Amino acid sequence: MxxxxxxxxxxxxxxxVEPGKKVQLKKVDSGWVQNDELKKxxxxxxxxxxxxxxxxxxxALTKAQELLAASHxxxxxxxLQGMDTAGKDGTIRHVMSGVNPQxxxxxxxxxPSSEDHAHDxxxxxxxxxxxxxxxxxxxxxxYEDVLVVRVHxxxxxxxxxxxxxxxxxFWQGRYKDINAFEKHLSRNGTLILKFFLHISKDExxxxxxxxxxxxxxxxxxxxxxxxxxxxxxxYTKAYEEMLSATSTDYAPWFIVPAxxxxxxxxxxxxxxxxxxxGLDLSYPKVSDEQVKQLMAxxxxxxxx
Ligand code: AMP
Ligand code: MG
Numbered sequence: 001m002x003x004x005x006x007x008x009x010x011x012x013x014x015x016x017v018e019p020g021k022k023v024q025l026k027k028v029d030s031g032w033v034q035n036d037e038l039k040k041x042x043x044x045x046x047x048x049x050x051x052x053x054x055x056x057x058x059x060a061l062t063k064a065q066e067l068l069a070a071s072h073x074x075x076x077x078x079x080l081q082g083m084d085t086a087g088k089d090g091t092i093r094h095v096m097s098g099v100n101p102q103x104x105x106x107x108x109x110x111x112p113s114s115e116d117h118a119h120d121x122x123x124x125x126x127x128x129x130x131x132x133x134x135x136x137x138x139x140x141x142x143y144e145d146v147l148v149v150r151v152h153x154x155x156x157x158x159x160x161x162x163x164x165x166x167x168x169x170f171w172q173g174r175y176k177d178i179n180a181f182e183k184h185l186s187r188n189g190t191l192i193l194k195f196f197l198h199i200s201k202d203e204x205x206x207x208x209x210x211x212x213x214x215x216x217x218x219x220x221x222x223x224x225x226x227x228x229x230x231x232x233x234x235y236t237k238a239y240e241e242m243l244s245a246t247s248t249d250y251a252p253w254f255i256v257p258a259x260x261x262x263x264x265x266x267x268x269x270x271x272x273x274x275x276x277x278g279l280d281l282s283y284p285k286v287s288d289e290q291v292k293q294l295m296a297x298x299x300x301x302x303x304x
Contacts (some may be wrong), residue, residue, distance in 0.1 A: 008053060011035040012270050015254045017247035023240045023255070030198045033257045050266040054094070057269035062098040064276040068133055069103050071281040075130035075190045078137045078272065081147070082197030083235060084225040085207040087258050088139050091197065094265045095272065096137070105130060108139040117157035121145040121174070122181055132189060142181070143194075143242060146174050150238040151231050175245035182251035192251035193275055195268055196243060197258035201232050 017023060032038075038046045068074065080088045096104055107128050116124045122142055130136030149156040153165055164170065182192055199207075208229070211221040228235070247253040254271055258264040286294070 007037055008035070008050070009270055009274065011037070012267050013274075015256060015267065017243055017253040017255060019248050019252075021244065021247070023243040025198065025236055025240055025255075028198060028255050028257070030200045030203065030257050031259045032263060047260070047262045050262050054262070054266040054269050057266070057273045058095070058098040060273045061095070061269060061276070062100075064273055064281075065099050065103050065135060067281045067283065068135070068276060068279075069100075070133075070283050072133040072284075073189060073281070074279055075132050076135045076272075076276065077130055077185065077190050077192045078135065079141045079143065079192070079194040080137065080139050080197065081141065081143050081195070081239075082258065083199060083204060083232070084222075084228055085204050086197035086199045087261055087264055088197060090261060091195075091265050091268055092137055092139060095269045096135075099135065103133070104135045104137070106137045106139060109141060109144060111155070112157070121157070122177070126181075129185065130190065142178060143246075146171060146178070146242050147235065147238045151234045171241070172245070175242065178246055179248060179251075182246075182248065186250035191275060191279065193271060194247075194251060194253045195271075196239065196253060196255050197264055198255050199258045201229075203259040204229065204232075 032043060032046065038049075041049065068076065080091065082088055092106055096106075105128070109124070112124060125138065125142045128136070145156075149165075150171065156165060159165070161167075186192060208221065208225060211217040243253050243255070254267070256264045256267050
């Protein structure tokens with residue numbers, strides 16, 4: 001089958017959250033979102049097409065990452081957020097499988113340590129930001145500091161009462177801090193892309209049950225996930241507010257329909273490859289003098 005990429009790529013780009021737009025997640029399809037091209041196909045054919053597109057983007061990403069490293073100007077920060085079982089780990093594995101491991105760092109963020117809590121909330125993330133030439137992936141991120149702790153205030157670091165979560169404008173302040181942090185990174189050459197893997201509550205139930213139906217998946221099941229599921233509506237609200245406040249031109253959010261893993265993975269790969277190619281990178285220029293030296297070195301080696 002021919003890979004009719006470009007049209008589908010346009011369609012895929014529609015999932016960008018326009019800065020200032022108020023997000024309502026129940027109005028965003030988490031399923032197999034159709035466009036005119038896909039609508040004519042069976043689900044199997046659509047999956048086959050998107051998987052081909054993913055293969056193509058993966059190959060393009062391998063090349064883009066080489067160029068990113070060689071040109072050594074920009075770093076790329078990819079932020080992945082989503083409810084439990086949304087597919088963050090699988091997306092990282094599939095999308096980045098062709099990338100040179102030396103050019104890519106993945107950081108997963110769990111419950112903060114007491115040392116983390118003794119610092120400002122951005123501290124633990126800023127320590128591991130990608131340097132120029134590198135792709136850094138955050139599997140969960142500083143966005144947890146306006147999500148999980150918003151739903152469970154008792155899990156938050158202790159702040160002075162006057163400036164803590166009960167103070168007026170506290171969460172708005174955190175969004176502003178995050179936007180300023182990202183603006184700072186962007187002004188220093190970091191390209192930031194943020195993906196919210198959007199699954200339905202029904203799909204989460206299926207995925208949790210799948211972990212209990214297969215002995216080899218038992219390890220993936222955490223009773224904590226079941227407990228968090230009770231807070232689905234509170235998380236949705238926290239996500240909506242966060243997505244509405246922190247999608248910017250310099251660090252946009254993409255809401256990825258993620259009930260179908262093939263859809264989510266193709267989408268993420270496509271956005272990353274087209275964003276890197278938008279940087280218009282080129283290999284470092286070699287001067288005439290350097291070429292002369294290289295040719296002299298070649299001669300020396302050949303004469304050995
Ligand atoms: P997992 O998704 O299995 O890697 O679990 C990571 C856990 O760490 C989740 O339950 C998150 O809610 C929790 N977590 C991550 N970041 C934070 C944070 N900043 N504050 C509190 N809990 C967090
Ligand atoms: Mg988990």
